[in-house]
Amino acid sequence: MQRIKKDPTWLILLREKxxxxxxxxxxxxxxxxxxxxxSYFIESNINICNPSVVLVGLNPTIDTTLLNPWCAFHxxxxxxxxxxxxxxxxxxxxxxxxxxxxxxxxxxxxSSKVISQWDxxxxxxxxxEMAFLEEMDILKQNDPxxxxxxxxxxxxxxxxxxxxxxxSRKIWHYSHQKKNSDMIKSWDDxxxxxxxxxYKPQIDSKFIFIAT
Numbered sequence: 562m563q564r565i566k567k568d569p570t571w572l573i574l575l576r577e578k579x580x581x582x583x584x585x586x587x588x589x590x591x592x593x594x595x596x597x598x599x600s601y602f603i604e605s606n607i608n609i610c611n612p613s614v615v616l617v618g619l620n621p622t623i624d625t626t627l628l629n630p631w632c633a634f635h636x637x638x639x640x641x642x643x644x645x646x647x648x649x650x651x652x653x654x655x656x657x658x659x660x661x662x663x664x665x666x667x668x669x670x671x672s673s674k675v676i677s678q679w680d681x682x683x684x685x686x687x688x689x690e691m692a693f694l695e696e697m698d699i700l701k702q703n704d705p706x707x708x709x710x711x712x713x714x715x716x717x718x719x720x721x722x723x724x725x726x727x728x729s730r731k732i733w734h735y736s737h738q739k740k741n742s743d744m745i746k747s748w749d750d751x752x753x754x755x756x757x758x759x760y761k762p763q764i765d766s767k768f769i770f771i772a773t
Contacts, residue, residue, distance in 0.1 A: 572607060575699045580630035582621065583661040583696065585610040588635065588647040603631040606657075612700040614658035615707045616650070617693075617729075619714050621662055622670045634660045642736045649735060649744065654706070654757040661696060663717050664689050672713050679717055690721040697727075706755040710734045730754045 575583070587610065589602045603610075618634075625633055634646060650656070666688065667675050679685060697705065707727045709715045711734035718724050732751040733744055749760040 571699055571701070572604070575696070576630045578699070579661065579665075579692075579696055581625040581628045582633055582665045583659060584631040584633045584635055585612075586616060586634075586646075586650040586655050586658045586660055588651060597629065599635045600629045600631050609657050610659070611654075611657040612659040612702055613705050614654050615697075615702070615705045616655065616658050616660045616710065617707060617714055617718070618660070618662045618710045618734075619672055619717070620664040620667045620669065620675050622668065624668055625665075633662075645735045649748075649762075652760065652762045654752050654760070655708070655748075658708075659696075659700060659702075659705075661693070663693060663714060665692055676713055676716070679720070686720060689717075690723060693723060694726075704728070706730075706757070708732050708751055708755075711737075728755060 585603055585607070587603060587606055589598055621633065623636065628636055635643065650658070664675055664679060664685070667678055667685070669675050669678075679689075697703070705727060707723075707729035709718055709729055709731045712731065714734075715731040718729060723729075730751040733747040735744075737744060737747075745760060745762065752758070752760045
């Protein structure tokens with residue numbers, strides 16, 4: 562598994578351009594949701610992050626310009642989905658993965674409206690594709706393993722050239738109302754499809770947030 566070394570140049574660039582849209586699959590221990598603490602925690606542990614694995618969501622549901630760097634997917638006061646992510650993602654191969662949304666500049670909780678806007682806005686599709694390519698360029702990732710959260714992300718992904726440029730696999734969205742065993746199976750199948758040994762939940766008290 563490829564790991565990145567601390568490099569102020571790429572980190573500063575990524576923070577400036579995408580630090581409010583993207584983050585990494587690491588969470589502070591226990592219930593520490595202070596945005597300053599989250600930003601510090603991510604950058605303090607950047608050496609164990611793993612951008613050769615990329616987790617792609619659909620779009621932000623709040624205005625990310627109001628967030629501190631790296632608080633996307635971690636922001637305090639959010640609904641139960643953030644707690645579910647922090648419970649399920651800190652395990653191989655997802656631990657430390659880079660996290661981003663494919664449609665960064667549409668803020669809406671209604672994914673059907675996001676899809677409608679996507680289908681009718683050629684410039685939005687182009688901007689979204691170019692932004693993802695730039696993120697991978699900053700992270701120096703030519704062949705990341707890309708996991709797509711749900712069918713609507715997969716649909717948008719297939720509308721671009723990204724599906725031909727990167728190996729990818731749809732996995733169930735973390736908000737999916739299914740049994741835990743079904744969620745694990747979906748993520749395990751996706752991991753194996755992309756060449757990993759599978760999704761193996763293991764207790765890691767340093768990085769897991771205990772969801773309640």
